[in-house]
Amino acid sequence: MPILVDEQTKTFHLQTKSTSYIFAIYCGRYPVHLHYGKKVKDIGAIDTIIDFTGRASFAPESAAYLGMDGSTAEDTGSIEALPMEYAFYGHPDLRTPSFHAQYANGSTITAPEYIGYRIYAGKKPLKGLPATYVESDSEADTLEMDFKDPLTGLVLTLQYSVFTNYDAITRSVYIQNTGKDIINIKSVMSANVDFYGKNYTLTHLDGSWARERHIHSQPVTNGFQGIDSKRGASSHVHNPFIALSEVSAGENYGDVYGFNFVYSGNFIAEAYVDQSDITRVMMGLNPFDFNWKLESGEDFQAPEVVMVYSSEGFGQMSRIFHRLYRKRLCRGKFRDAERPVLINNWEATYFNFNEEKIVNIAKTAKSVGVDLMVLDDGWFGKRDTDNCSLGDWVADKKKLPNGIPGLAKKIQSLGMQFGLWFEPEMVSPDSDLFRAHPDWCLHVDGRRMSLGRKQLILDFSRADVCDYIINALSDVLSGAPINYVKWDMNRNMSEIGSVLLPADRQRETAHRYMLGLYRVMETLTSRFPDVLFEGCSGGGGRFDAGMLYYMPQIWTSDDSDAIERLFIQYGTSMVYPSGTMGAHVSAVPNHQVHRVTPIGTRGNVAMAGQFGYELDLGLLSKAERTEVAEQIKTYKSIRNVIHNGDLYRLRSPFECNHMALEFVSEDKNTAIFCYYSILGKPNSVVDRIRLEGLDPDGVYVLQENGAEFGGDRLMNLGLNMKDKEDFASKVYVFHKK
Numbered sequence: 001m002p003i004l005v006d007e008q009t010k011t012f013h014l015q016t017k018s019t020s021y022i023f024a025i026y027c028g029r030y031p032v033h034l035h036y037g038k039k040v041k042d043i044g045a046i047d048t049i050i051d052f053t054g055r056a057s058f059a060p061e062s063a064a065y066l067g068m069d070g071s072t073a074e075d076t077g078s079i080e081a082l083p084m085e086y087a088f089y090g091h092p093d094l095r096t097p098s099f100h101a102q103y104a105n106g107s108t109i110t111a112p113e114y115i116g117y118r119i120y121a122g123k124k125p126l127k128g129l130p131a132t133y134v135e136s137d138s139e140a141d142t143l144e145m146d147f148k149d150p151l152t153g154l155v156l157t158l159q160y161s162v163f164t165n166y167d168a169i170t171r172s173v174y175i176q177n178t179g180k181d182i183i184n185i186k187s188v189m190s191a192n193v194d195f196y197g198k199n200y201t202l203t204h205l206d207g208s209w210a211r212e213r214h215i216h217s218q219p220v221t222n223g224f225q226g227i228d229s230k231r232g233a234s235s236h237v238h239n240p241f242i243a244l245s246e247v248s249a250g251e252n253y254g255d256v257y258g259f260n261f262v263y264s265g266n267f268i269a270e271a272y273v274d275q276s277d278i279t280r281v282m283m284g285l286n287p288f289d290f291n292w293k294l295e296s297g298e299d300f301q302a303p304e305v306v307m308v309y310s311s312e313g314f315g316q317m318s319r320i321f322h323r324l325y326r327k328r329l330c331r332g333k334f335r336d337a338e339r340p341v342l343i344n345n346w347e348a349t350y351f352n353f354n355e356e357k358i359v360n361i362a363k364t365a366k367s368v369g370v371d372l373m374v375l376d377d378g379w380f381g382k383r384d385t386d387n388c389s390l391g392d393w394v395a396d397k398k399k400l401p402n403g404i405p406g407l408a409k410k411i412q413s414l415g416m417q418f419g420l421w422f423e424p425e426m427v428s429p430d431s432d433l434f435r436a437h438p439d440w441c442l443h444v445d446g447r448r449m450s451l452g453r454k455q456l457i458l459d460f461s462r463a464d465v466c467d468y469i470i471n472a473l474s475d476v477l478s479g480a481p482i483n484y485v486k487w488d489m490n491r492n493m494s495e496i497g498s499v500l501l502p503a504d505r506q507r508e509t510a511h512r513y514m515l516g517l518y519r520v521m522e523t524l525t526s527r528f529p530d531v532l533f534e535g536c537s538g539g540g541g542r543f544d545a546g547m548l549y550y551m552p553q554i555w556t557s558d559d560s561d562a563i564e565r566l567f568i569q570y571g572t573s574m575v576y577p578s579g580t581m582g583a584h585v586s587a588v589p590n591h592q593v594h595r596v597t598p599i600g601t602r603g604n605v606a607m608a609g610q611f612g613y614e615l616d617l618g619l620l621s622k623a624e625r626t627e628v629a630e631q632i633k634t635y636k637s638i639r640n641v642i643h644n645g646d647l648y649r650l651r652s653p654f655e656c657n658h659m660a661l662e663f664v665s666e667d668k669n670t671a672i673f674c675y676y677s678i679l680g681k682p683n684s685v686v687d688r689i690r691l692e693g694l695d696p697d698g699v700y701v702l703q704e705n706g707a708e709f710g711g712d713r714l715m716n717l718g719l720n721m722k723d724k725e726d727f728a729s730k731v732y733v734f735h736k737k
Ligand code: GLA
Pocket: 346, 376, 377, 421, 488, 490, 536, 537, 538, 539, 555, 557, 558
């Protein structure tokens, strides 16, 4: 049983394949954290691992209080000196709480008592939110633990699901107002874990448009450190992921704790070191500009945090996230399917296309083995630039005289699939939609509405707006044979407000927007199960686990330069599997950084994701087109291992002049070694790179020349690699004999 309970001491022990996560209820009300890390069978007496008499200066005692009836309790230690499992504001833990609310009398004190718990096999969906899931109840066990504040009727439930074999634990929080008065939730963290000590490193993924998810690490020190988003999207700037690791941890060794938020909007992820050198990790909805009014009888579900512990460094942490997300976060028929190799016309034509041009691009693409033609921005309204027509999802007959159905049929008659770009959450001021419904965008009456890329954001906190978009997209998707949708979102939120919400609910707008968006995505993806949806937000501005629940792949970055992509894809792989990363070969000089890289390397970089092209293949030389055809053949022969195998990051571009990745199939029968040089070096030195995850007793045959290598030899001696030329690359495929 992966959840063990000691009724005597009220100790709860969650066990995955290799992890133990333990906490206990102290004084009938305080959940105290005892252990997160390597698995143990039993922890023995609690007071041998925790000192309940410890004091934090100036903090009140845990259980010395003056009750309303004049009763007193003895002096004890302070809970502020303890690692807590969840902390309420208004009790003797004076650190930043995990939960903060305001009640009818104006007070913000929450003093809940432990009520009880339930354990059941399986995992329930989270109401209205994306989350990991089970396909059979045997895959996970769930613990729900209730705390009730007798004065206000607030009931807060800590929710834990233990994915035993996937080796991960998920957490979230569910709140009910069982009292008669309103409760205003001001802050609710989905997870709080307090670790002894402060000798840690904090790692996160940060950047900007076109350089998303670069890896940054910092030593943890006293006080606050962390990341957040207040932008109305998880954002290019910080990804909703942090890892706390022991200082000496590396790719293959050391304790690493990964936390990932399954949410696409404003979030916070922090580490705080207190006066007792306890490091508190918190993750949840960003409390900044947030308030949720909970009427009597109402409930609130906080989003999920996925927690992964690895005793074997960052590599193992990532592999656990990848396995879980591939199978129990992504959904739908495309989850396990080999997805089409696509060509997208954006960088080939931008807005300047017509039906003939698109059909010609498709024809050439078909001749080299591409499966899917994606028509990007500019097909609707009168959109010849980015200054108009978002919201008017009707084909521009000037460019497409036969409309979307006519074009789709032409593409399909070539033996290809057809895909279409939308930006459903946006509206241009110059659009019929905006002229008809000027109050349908996020805004605050009397304030100016800041434009971003000349557009405004539709108010998805409104059910009527969401329903309109569901219908508008459904009309297009059911009116033509469309196989794929690229769902874009090209600006962040400012002047966040909704005209339909009353004054005391305005600060709910950003979260209500996300709930509305998730409803729209749930409806459309289930209404059109045969359509492959790819997420996008100016590239990877919303590359998060929330989106992956609805769309199994996301356009990783608007930067399609092969060398820039090394960094972006490497950083993204910290959490997200290769099969979720849209990756295209584009033209040179590259449109973002003007770099010229060989077509072979552009292909080898894109092959480490969901492969595609984003250029007019007709403009390549014949020799290059032949190479492209070969690339597609190679990719199709190895994609199963790349998307479903284990990833070993062998060299980081953040640490040296090259990057090396290895993908190994689950049965260890195939290994793909990818090497990418950044700059060529004179008299270049050898880097001997050891492979990992192979069968040491197996013999592996190198596909390109039939050379044979023992698995032990590849893992213990490695391959000698050199950076001889700028932007060179190599992909070796090994098959076990
Ligand atoms: C965003 C996307 C691009 C492209 C353009 C179209 O920037 O990330 O791939 O679709 O929008 O306007």
